[in-house]
Amino acid sequence: MTVRIRIIAVLLLLVATMVAVPFINAQDAVESSIVSADWLAENLDNPQVRVIEVSVIPGVYERGHIPGAVNFVWHTDFVDTVYRDIVSADNFQALVQAAGINQDTTVVLYGDNNNWFAAWGAWIFNLYGFEDVRLLDGGRVKWEADGRELSTSVPTFETGNFTIGDINADLRSFKADVLSIVEGENAGTLIDIRSAAEFNGEIFAPEGIQELSIRAGHIPGAINVPWGQNVREDGTFKSVEELRELYAGLGIDGTGPIVTYCRIGERAALTWFVLRELLGYEVAVYDGSWTEWGNSVGVPIENPAGTVWGGR
Numbered sequence: 031m032t033v034r035i036r037i038i039a040v041l042l043l044l045v046a047t048m049v050a051v052p053f054i055n056a057q058d059a060v061e062s063s064i065v066s067a068d069w070l071a072e073n074l075d076n077p078q079v080r081v082i083e084v085s086v087i088p089g090v091y092e093r094g095h096i097p098g099a100v101n102f103v104w105h106t107d108f109v110d111t112v113y114r115d116i117v118s119a120d121n122f123q124a125l126v127q128a129a130g131i132n133q134d135t136t137v138v139l140y141g142d143n144n145n146w147f148a149a150w151g152a153w154i155f156n157l158y159g160f161e162d163v164r165l166l167d168g169g170r171v172k173w174e175a176d177g178r179e180l181s182t183s184v185p186t187f188e189t190g191n192f193t194i195g196d197i198n199a200d201l202r203s204f205k206a207d208v209l210s211i212v213e214g215e216n217a218g219t220l221i222d223i224r225s226a227a228e229f230n231g232e233i234f235a236p237e238g239i240q241e242l243s244i245r246a247g248h249i250p251g252a253i254n255v256p257w258g259q260n261v262r263e264d265g266t267f268k269s270v271e272e273l274r275e276l277y278a279g280l281g282i283d284g285t286g287p288i289v290t291y292c293r294i295g296e297r298a299a300l301t302w303f304v305l306r307e308l309l310g311y312e313v314a315v316y317d318g319s320w321t322e323w324g325n326s327v328g329v330p331i332e333n334p335a336g337t338v339w340g341g342r
Contacts, residue, residue: 060270060308062162062164062307063164063165063303063307063308064164064165064166064167064267064307064308065138065164065165065166065167066167067166067167067168067172067173067176067178070096070138070166071178071179074096074097074098075098078134078135078136079135079136079137079138080100080129080130080131080135080136080137080138080187081096081098081099081100081138081140081166082099082100082101082102082129082137082138082139082140082148082151083095083096083099083100083101083102083139083140083141083148083170084102084103084104084108084139084140084141084147084148084150084151085141085142085143085147085170086104086141086142086143086146086147086296087142087143090142090170092182093182094180094181094182095180095181095182096140096166096170096173096178096179096180096181097179097180097181097183098181098185099140099181099185100129100130100185100187101184102125102129102151104147104150104151104296107125108147108150108151108154114318114322116154116157116202116317117154119158119194119197122154122158122194123158123192123193123194126160126190126192127189127190127191127192128189128190129187129190130187130188130189130190131190131192132190132191132192133161133191133192133193134161134162135162135190135192136162136163136164137155137160137162137163137164138163138164138165138166139151139152139155139163139164139165139166140165140166140169140170140173141169141170142169142170142171143169144169144171144257144258144261144265144300145165145166145169145265145300146257146296146297146299146300147296147299148165148166148169149165149296149299149300149302149303150295150296150299151163152164152165152299152303152307153201153299153302153303153315156198156201157197157198157199157201157202158194158197158198159194159195159196159197159198160192165303167266167267168264168265168266169265171264171265172264172265172266175264200312200314201302201306201313201314201315202314202315202316202317203289203314203315203316204316204318205316205318205322205323205326205329207289207314207316208220208249208289208291208316208323209329211251211289212249212250212251212329212330217286217287218286218287218288218289219253219281219282219286219287219288219289220249220251220252220253220288220289220291220316221252221253221254221255221282221288221289221290221291221298221301221305222248222249222252222253222254222255222291222292223254223255223256223257223290223291223292223297223298223300223301224236224248224254224256224257224292224293224297224320225256226254226256228246228248228293228320229247229248229252229254230247230248230333230334230335231246231247231248231332231333231334231335231336231337232246232335232337233246234246234324234337235293236293239293242293242294242321242325243293243320243321243323243324243325244324244325245324245325245331245333245338246324246333246335246337247324247331247332247333247334247335247337248320248331248332248333249291249323249330249331249332250330250331250332252291253280253281253282255276255277255280255282255301257292257297257298257300257301259276260273260276260300260301260304267304267308270308270309273304273308273309274309277305277309282305282311284305284309284310284311284312286312287312287313287314288305288311288312288313288314289313289314289315289316290302290305290313290314290315290316291315291316291317291318291319291320291323292319292320293319293320293321294317294319294321295315295316295317295318295319298315298316298317298319299315299317302314302315
């Protein structure tokens with residue numbers, strides 16, 4: 031074999047490797063991050079699997095839930111009820127242990143509203159270093175639409191042995207971190223996942239939601255990618271290829287750090303899940319989101335609609 035042929039052979043091998051790796055990684059990412067309804071139905075009796083519902087509508091769990099599922103209430107279980115903060119490490123560990131979760135448990139989260147708060151839960155689990163947490167593809171809505179079994183029995187489990195180790199603080203951004211990006215001190219891409227009307231300042235909050243911010247608009251430099259673009263009509267996630275193409279078309283390819291935000295953090299967590307868990311990008315959630323930014327003194331906003339107060 032001549033030197034030239036050897037070089038061509040090596041180059042072809044490198045090209046083939048470059049093409050194959052993303053496909054393999056994409057498959058691994060999906061299998062380690064989301065589960066299908068079929069998979070979950072087959073594993074409901076698996077002692078290594080714990081199912082947790084995190085819904086926002088009151089009473090929906092009590093009306094009927096996936097058999098064996100534990101109920102986590104996002105506004106009491108996943109947050110500090112005194113401080114404007116996420117649940118403390120000690121309280122989270124106690125919560126998880128009470129649900130019978132061990133170090134080697136596979137946790138599957140699901141909920142209503144296209145898994146908004148289930149994704150928030152997945153973010154909390156990841157932040158506190160839990161190894162194997164996944165979302166049910168399509169969430170509660172698809173499970174019900176498929177006519178699958180629901181139960182009103184509330185399960186109890188022996189106390190689990192999960193203990194918090196290293197906290198993954200890189201998954202969370204604070205106002206100062208975001209301001210440093212806006213002012214060019216640090217690199218980063220801001221993604222506002224709210225509706226176009228919220229982003230443009232035409233409305234202060236989604237329809238039917240109490241207004242929580244004094245100002246409308248968005249953080250300067252943010253790119254608007256509404257969360258709904260991540261999912262299909264039935265609530266399941268789009269393919270990794272479709273998602274990668276969606277964000278690449280907006281100049282977001284994972285080559286730099288990303289921060290997602292919304293109004294209070296839950297919708298931003300869904301996009302965080304897509305970008306980090308499915309696409310493998312470096313992403314943090316700014317959970318203070320517009321509720322904090324829009325009420326803060328001394329931070330800039332962009333408001334294309336020109337609203338100042340109460341939609342005027």
